Amino acid sequence: MDQFTLNLIVVGITFALYIGIAIWARAGTTAEFYAAGQGVHPVLNGMATGADWMSAASFISMAGIIALAPAGGYEQSAYLMGWTGGYVLLALLLAPYLRKFGKFTVPEFIGDRFYSGGARLLAVICLIVISVTYVIGQMRGVGVTFSRFLEVSTDTGLYIGAAIVFAYAVLGGMKGITYTQVAQYxxxxxxxxxxxxxxxxxxxxxxxxxxxxxxxHTASGVEFLTKLDQVVTELGFRAYTSDSPNMLNMFLFTMSLMIGTAGLPHVIIRFFTVPKVSDARTSAGWALVFIALLYTVAPAVGAMARLNLTTTMWPAAEQGNALDGPAITLAEIDSNPELSWIRTWEKTGLLGMSDLNGDGQIQYFAEPPAVTAANKALAAATAALAAAGPDADRAALLAEVAAATAARDAALAEATIGGVSLAERGWVGNEVTRLDNDMMVLANPEIAALPGWVIALVAAGAVAAALSTAAGLLLAISSAISHDLIKGSINPNISEKGELLAARIAMTFAILVATYLGLNPPGFAAQVVALAFGLAAATIFPALMMGIFSKRINKEGAIAGMLVGLIFTGVYIFLYKGWFFIPGTNMLADIPANYLFGISPLSIGSVGAVLNFAAAFLVSGMTREPPHEVQELVESIRVPRGAGSATGH
Amino acid sequence: MADKSSANAYWAANLRTIGISLVVWFLCSFGLGIILRPALRGIHVGGADLGFWFAQNGSIYVFIVLIFVYAWRMNRLDLEHGVEE
Incomplete structure (x- = not known):
């Protein structure tokens, strides 16, 4: 049986499983849906939270980013610490109190605590911006997954994936979701x-x-990480364990992911509906246990994939030094069935190899920037010559090509790998011309030549991760629009049916926007998702935390804080990533040299959060303190006693 | 709810617990994993150093333990102050 059929069968079986469970555990009423966590064992609830939480970003993207990060895998530990450490903040600072408050949505808490429909509306807007950004990242992941296992281009994969997410979330996603998520976990x-x-x-x-x-490392007898560092540095890459080039940025990025985690509406919502306040505390712990199973494995997956990839390209690296032997040959790639993944991945457009110097081998190494620039200039000059009309000044163009060739040759003579210049080696550039982070986890079992069923299983896992989170997010978006926006502010008298219709329309619209933006994502899946965390960190988390831990923060303060956080963080991100992520509308190039103090758009959420806190305290100090009954509300959420079950409006 | 002073004592004890927990949370991730890594480079952990290990694995284990210890301690505080459910 070929891999393609095997993939379809395994993914098909898991789909049948989810659908079966959804039918078996079908929720009869909307209340049952909202209170899905009640009556579910905390351990199972933890698993479901884990599936909801771990998305395509965690599953397919994170280990790849760690593996291939130009600055080394260590710096990317920000993802590992950030996406787990946030649960500590959730358990300590938010979950038990929000559970005691006993409503269903984050905007409801913000609206009640800050006694303001405006604050609630602003929270809805923040929630929608955060969730839509997050869904874009998922769509990118869905596209990559489907493109690989259906062997189509990433764009086609995205359309197919979007259609499945649509069917899954819009038509049937509201039923039996917790048990389905347990299976998906x-x-x-x-x-x-x-x-x-x-x-x-x-x-x-x-x-x-x-x-x-x-x-x-068994083959060489050296410690694994030492071996990895040695192999990649030999080829000119930065060591896997090397220090972060910018410690401040790494610190802020980690912080942004942590507080963003604690401010993500679709995660917080899971703790609203556990049976007791004490369960809210332990639920966060159980969720983290199940999340940690993946997160502690992820760096090993990334590091080992990197070594396997490198030894595939340089067979001599297995035992000794990469450059002791020749690079992999094209003939081998086409004849060895264990290397067939190279050609299948090339079809997705995420992997590209090109024998630039025509020696029949593929040399994979870190191309020095000077060589890249010289190659680009040469390509431009050659293209200009080829495009020249009959009456163009050919002599001048030929001279330009000659000059560019000379400059390129000089660059090749100057750049060295392993102490020998590229000119001497006869190399003209890195022949792995495209290597996308997001393919690493999916390609990992193929690179390691594992059995076909393992490869199929990984495809099924990636689909499960992307679907469970996309569905959860779309539900959060639709409930924000139908419950908080339409029922809460615009039309309180809307019928159940009307509310449901609005929810579905909102969900459909969200999928369309996310699909469009997912075609040209502003980064790898995990990076797009990280932007959503930055926005959550700068808006929702500070508002919730101050609402619980301070009686003095009032309506004006909270609104000012959220506005400052949202606008500051959003504008900083859009400056580099394009206005509303529309490609080509960015005003500054997305490179570290342009960043304020070297802080990347991924990390700016921490600064946004600080500004949010500062603005809220400042404005609250200048305006009247909250009314007495609101201060009583704060008193009451601080003690567990008297928590009834969660109720809707 | 119990009387005002007892509620205040409960809240103060809660804040103390949160404070201590957050110090541990900060130390194992931002401390050992990022800021102190250069200083602790001498301590080897399998082909890398202690800071690297805390950043990639160790901090996550500490987070888990931290949440369960916090939950256990809070459940006891709830009982002591008579505010349990």
Whole structure:
């Protein structure tokens, strides 16, 4: 059986499982849907939260970013710490109090605590901006996954994926969602860890990838991380374990992801509906246990994938130095069935190889920037010559090509890899011309030549991760629009039916926007998602925290804080990523040299959060304190006693 | 709810617990994992150093323990101050 059929069968079986569970555990009423967490064991609830939380960004994107980061894998630990450490903040600072408050949505809390329809409306706007940004990241992940396992281009994969998300969330997503998510968690964690265990055993002999990462590389007898650093630095890349080039940025990025986690509406919502306040505390712990199963494996997956990829391209690196032997040959790629993944991945457009110097081999190395620039100039000059009309000054164009060729040759003579110049080696550039972060996890079992069913399982896991989160987010968006926006402010008398219709229209619209923007995403899946976290960090988290821990913050302060956080963070991101993420509308190039104090748009949420707190305290200090009954409300959410079950409006 | 002073004592004890927990939270991630990494480079952990390990694995283990310890401690505080559900 070929891989394609196997993928379809395994993904098909998991789909049948989800649909079966959805039918079996169908919620009869909307209340049952909202209170899905009640009556569900905290451990199962933790699993469901894990599936809801771990999206395409965690599953397919994160380990790839860690593996291929130009500055080294260590700096990307921000994702690992940030996306887990946020649960500590949730458990300590938000979850128990929001559970005691006992309503269903984040804007409801903000509206009541700050006694203002305006604050509630602003919270809805923040929630929509955050969730839509997050869904764009998911769509990118969905596109990558479907393109690979259906063997089509990423764009086609995105359309197919969007259609499935649409059917899944709009038509049937509201029923039995918790148990379906439990099943999705099981599928995704098995799919993630099994290949990791296989690869860890192959490379280090350690069963647990967490131990393999700090274990010994069997083939060479050197410690695994030492081996990896040695192989990649030999080829001119930065070491995997090297320090972050910008510690401030790494610090702020980690902080932004942590407080963003604690401010994500679709995560917070899960703690509103657990049976008791004390359950809200432990639920966060259980959720983190299940999330940690993936997150502690992720760096091992990334690091091991990087080593496997490099030794595939440079077979001599397995035992000794990469450059002791020749690079992989084109003949080998086309004849060895274990390398067929190279050609299949090229079809998706996420991997590109090109024998630039025509020696029949593919040399993979870190191309020095000077060589890249010289190659680009040469290509431009050659293109200008080719495009020249009959009456153009050919002599001048030929001279330009000659000059560019000379400059390129000089650059090649100057640049060295392993102490020998590129000119001497006969190399003209890195022949792995495209290597997308987002393909690493999916390609990982193929690179390691694992059995076909493992590869199919990974495809199923990636689909589960993307679908469960996309559905959760779309539900959060639609409930914000129908429940908080339309029923809460515009038309309180709307019928149940009308509310449901509005929810579906909102969801459809959100999918269309996300699909359009997902075609030209402002970054890799995990990076797009990180932008959503920055926005959550700068808006929702500070408002919730101040609402609980301060009795003095009033309506004016909270609104000012959220506005400052949203506008500052949003504008900073849009300056570099394009207005509302529309490609080509960015006003500054998205490169570190342009960043304010080197702070990237991914990290700016921390600064936005600080400004939010500052604005809120300042404005509250200048305006009247909140009314007595609001201060009583704050008193009452601080003690667990008297928490009834959650109620709607 | 119990009387005002007891509620205040409960809240003060809660804030103390949160404060201590947040110090641990900060130390194991931002501290050991980022800021102190250069200073602790001498301590080796399997092919890398202690700071690297905390950044990629160690901090996550600490987070889990931290949440459960906090939950256990708070449940006891709830009982002590008579504010449990």
């Amino acid at each position: 099981v599928v995704l964690i098995i799919a993630y860890t099994i290949p990791a265990i296989f690869i860890s055993l192959q490379l280090t002999g350690a069963f647990l990838p967490q131990l393999g990462l700090i274990g010994t």
